[in-house]
Amino acid sequence: MPEQNSLLIFRDKINDIDEKIVKLLSKRKILAFKIAKSKIENNKSVRDTEREKKLLQKLINIGKDNYLTAEYITKIFELIIEDSVSTQMELLQEFYYNKKLNFAFFSFLGPKGSYSHIAVCEYAKKKFKTYFMKACSTFEETLCSVENNESDYAILPIENTCSGYIDETLQLLIKTNLFIVGEIKISINHCLLAVKKVQLCEIKTIYSHPQPFKQCSNFIKKFSNWKIKYTKSTADAMKKILQYNDITKAALGSEIGKKIYNLHILHTNLANQKNNTTRFIVLHRKPLENAENQLSKTTLILSIKKKSDTLNNILFMLKNKIISIKKINIKYSVISEDIFYLDIQDNLSSILIKNILKTAQKHCNFIKILGSYPSEI
Known part of the structure; x- marks a missing residue:
């Protein structure tokens, strides 16, 4: 009986602590509302990832002093x-919708200083009076932010003049339920950045996203002693070398990184081609309705049975309307099908496109219309 009484006492204490935790979480949520109001008044961004990381590290250290693991603290506070x-x-969102202002929330592969960040700024300035940005860690997270109604638009790189189509983006376009509603082309100036002005022979390790390494392969080959380290984005690479504060480390990144991360540019225009451009697509939850006479691009994904003439028939119908076509290599795909990505210079409402869709539906495993949107030639 004494053991049973002890158990009840312990449970009552835990219940009391749980109630206090819930009340404290409620107080925290009220403060979050007040912070949001302050950000509206001062036109501040919703998310400060640097502050979040510092806060989490501080809480992890407190947890360690109180016999709580870093994993335990991280799981709890990431959710909070x-x-x-x-x-x-x-x-x-409620504030701006009620005000009926021309605004939007954008998600992109961050942090600030990435080429996706530059693309968001250039596109949003053209279309909206006010815009907010959410930096994401991966392309998939960027899309999920819009799918989960956390952002209005996602911006992803789709094609580069040096390295071609970006396979990761093509893979995600097959699965997402978002639509392409716009595009923007950004001139890419890959720079070599470091914490100080140093000779290239002093560098031992270079950081960047895999794409810049592909696009600057001719330059990289000149330095066979450099160790290559991949990062989630070019901005992430620039942040790393700033944190390391090591003159033997450098990053391939954007020119704007010099200002954002207070770095020194050692070399500019490193891409294999002089005119290095990346095309970014803009995705939204609803498709865009274009006027019939508007210069538009329609993007499709087709799954065609092997040994079928369907693709050749479609290409023949399109003739001079086809802009580009890319075969998508799908991991674990069904052996009996080929999947293609098509950009067509025509409006979805045109008779030509409608006839092509009718023909394709009879001979394709599936057709996915990714969107019809204004074309940036």
Whole structure:
């Protein structure tokens, strides 16, 4: 009986602590609302990832002093922080919708200083009076942010003049339920950046996203002693060398990184081709309705049975309307099908496109219309 009483006492204490935790979480949520109002008044971004990382590290250190693992603290507070961000986003969206202002929320592969960040800024300035940005860690997270209604638009790189189509983006386009509603082309100036002005012979390790390494392969080959380290984005690479503060480390990144991360540019225009351009696509939850006379591009994904003449028939019908075509290599795909990505210089409402879709539907495993949108020639 004494053991049973002890158990009840312990449970009552835990229940009391749980109630206090819930009440404290409620107080925290109220503060999140107040912070959101302050950000509206001062036109501040919702998310400050640097502050979040510092806060989490501080809490992890406190946890260690109190016999709690870093994993345990991280799981709990990542959930709390995400809820706080979501709360602030909802309030900001409600405010701007009620004001009926021309605004939008964009998600992109961050952090700031990445080429996706530059693309967002250039595209959003053309289309919206006010815009907010959410930096994501991966392309998939960028799309999920829009799919989960946390952002209005996602911007992803789709094609580069040096390295061609970006396979990761093509793979995600097959699975997403978002639509392409726009595009923008960004001139890419890959730079070699370091914490100080140093000779290239002093560098031992170079960081960047895999794409810049492909696009600057001719330059990289000149330095066979350099160790290559891949990062989630070019901006992530620039942040790393700033944190390391080591003159033997450098990053392939954007020119704007010099200002954002206070770095020194050692070399510019490193791409294999002089005119290095990346095309970015803009994705939204609803498709765009273009006027019939508007210069538009229609993008499709087709799954065609092997040994079928369907693709040749479609290409013959399109003649001079086809802009580009790319075969998508799908991991674990069905052996009996080929999947193609097509850009067509025509509007979805045109008779030509409608006839092509009718023909293709009879001979394709599936057809996915990714969108019809204004074409940036």
